[in-house]
Amino acid sequence: MTDEANATQEQREASYKNRFPLTKRQEEILEYVKKHNKEHGFIPSIRAISLAFGKKNTSFHYTINQLCKKGLLRKTPSGAIFIPPTPDEQ
Numbered sequence: 001m002t003d004e005a006n007a008t009q010e011q012r013e014a015s016y017k018n019r020f021p022l023t024k025r026q027e028e029i030l031e032y033v034k035k036h037n038k039e040h041g042f043i044p045s046i047r048a049i050s051l052a053f054g055k056k057n058t059s060f061h062y063t064i065n066q067l068c069k070k071g072l073l074r075k076t077p078s079g080a081i082f083i084p085p086t087p088d089e090q
Helices: 003-019 024-040 046-053 057-069
Strands: none
Touching: 024 046, 024 057, 046 057
């Protein structure tokens, strides 16, 4: 992601956070997903996220779904998660 795309992503996140405040857990998971994506070049699976936090996989589905509803993450039909592109990237 370019610096401009990062700025746009951050603006979108700030907008969503103002309208739909994130819980501490949602913030932690979102930050983990973004950090993993930056370091490894791909988004971790829900299972990988749950293992990183030492929690059961099922407890993360709800949180991931909430982040999807807020527009900060999206799911493919197969259930894989991704960070949605900004309007400039589409």
